[in-house]
Amino acid sequence: MQAIRPFEVLFDHAEPSPLADEAYAPYGNFGFPSPPAERPWIYSNFVQSLDGITTLLGEHGSGGEISQSREDRWLMDLLRAHADAILTGMHTLLEEQRLRGPSSRGIVFQVADPKLRELRQRLGKGRERNIFVTRAVNLDLSQFKVFDGDVVDAAIVTSPAGAARLRAQSSHPHVAIVAGGDGETLDLPAAIGKLRGELGVEYLLCEGGPTLYGTLARADLVDEKFMTVSPVEVGQLVPPEQARIAGEPSPLLRPTVFGGPGFTRENMTRWTWLSGRKAGDHQFNRYRRKRV
Numbered sequence: 001m002q003a004i005r006p007f008e009v010l011f012d013h014a015e016p017s018p019l020a021d022e023a024y025a026p027y028g029n030f031g032f033p034s035p036p037a038e039r040p041w042i043y044s045n046f047v048q049s050l051d052g053i054t055t056l057l058g059e060h061g062s063g064g065e066i067s068q069s070r071e072d073r074w075l076m077d078l079l080r081a082h083a084d085a086i087l088t089g090m091h092t093l094l095e096e097q098r099l100r101g102p103s104s105r106g107i108v109f110q111v112a113d114p115k116l117r118e119l120r121q122r123l124g125k126g127r128e129r130n131i132f133v134t135r136a137v138n139l140d141l142s143q144f145k146v147f148d149g150d151v152v153d154a155a156i157v158t159s160p161a162g163a164a165r166l167r168a169q170s171s172h173p174h175v176a177i178v179a180g181g182d183g184e185t186l187d188l189p190a191a192i193g194k195l196r197g198e199l200g201v202e203y204l205l206c207e208g209g210p211t212l213y214g215t216l217a218r219a220d221l222v223d224e225k226f227m228t229v230s231p232v233e234v235g236q237l238v239p240p241e242q243a244r245i246a247g248e249p250s251p252l253l254r255p256t257v258f259g260g261p262g263f264t265r266e267n268m269t270r271w272t273w274l275s276g277r278k279a280g281d282h283q284f285n286r287y288r289r290k291r292v
């Protein structure tokens, strides 16, 4: 892996790092508060363009195409090293699979940097875990590498009806199924609470996409946001010169971090800007939810 530039710390008001450890050297201070009793501490990580866009869509739809930063990739690993599990919407997994070509069985979300894998061990974290949110209407677990169970533990958050369909597959008993809601309706807050009780998840990293993030944010379940701002401007409407993939509607809008219904002036949420760093022309910001 190519070396990263050290982050320039503009300011940092977060808790001290849990260990005095050389692995923190490029970033500096990195700590969290204790998790709440009834659910995990939930922190998200996104990269966006200067104009707030998270994906170009189409053939270059991955967040990495917006980021184009080794430091951002490294920070993703630092955040993963502190997480008991990574939570992702099913469409992000499907997109990562599509971008890898028709024979791909998709991606496994894990810490790539060896020094940060070692840090994770020293932090006493268990095996890495990927959790996907889906209604599981037509999900064949064998199509995805991540559910094989050989690299990370995998789990699915779904509706009770989705859970029944997945259990009926019986081919993946090692994939934990966590259900919340009623029938086909997934109650995400209820299911997230169970991640603490049933799987022991204290720190949960939400890596998107926007649909999942929007649901969590509307339920006021996001405690912190790590937000990389990449020094690129892309615009919201997909331009006519961008190659289209099959089935894309026209006109097509690129999403911001927050998918689905948002807030009104009365109930929009407020955040404390907890830390700011830069590496080259990229900003690395951390925000914490202000609830009082």
Ligand SMILES: NC(=O)c1ccc[n+]([C@@H]2O[C@H](COP(=O)([O-])OP(=O)(O)OC[C@H]3O[C@@H](n4cnc5c(N)ncnc54)[C@H](OP(=O)(O)O)[C@@H]3O)[C@@H](O)[C@H]2O)c1
Binding pocket: 045, 046, 047, 048, 053, 054, 055, 057, 061, 062, 063, 064, 066, 088, 089, 090, 091, 092, 093, 095, 133, 134, 135, 136, 137, 186, 188, 207, 208, 209, 210, 211, 212, 213, 215, 255, 259
């Ligand atoms: N820039 C970044 O940092 C970043 C990060 C992540 C993703 N992305 C990009 O964002 C795009 C994907 O985002 P997305 O918003 O389309 O999809 P997404 O949030 O990854 O996944 C949406 C899917 O997750 C399930 N889901 C999420 N919330 C749910 C809820 N409350 N109730 C029931 N099911 C729920 C549903 O799956 P089912 O349809 O299976 O039921 C839904 O279709 C990709 O292009 C990806 O590359 C960018």
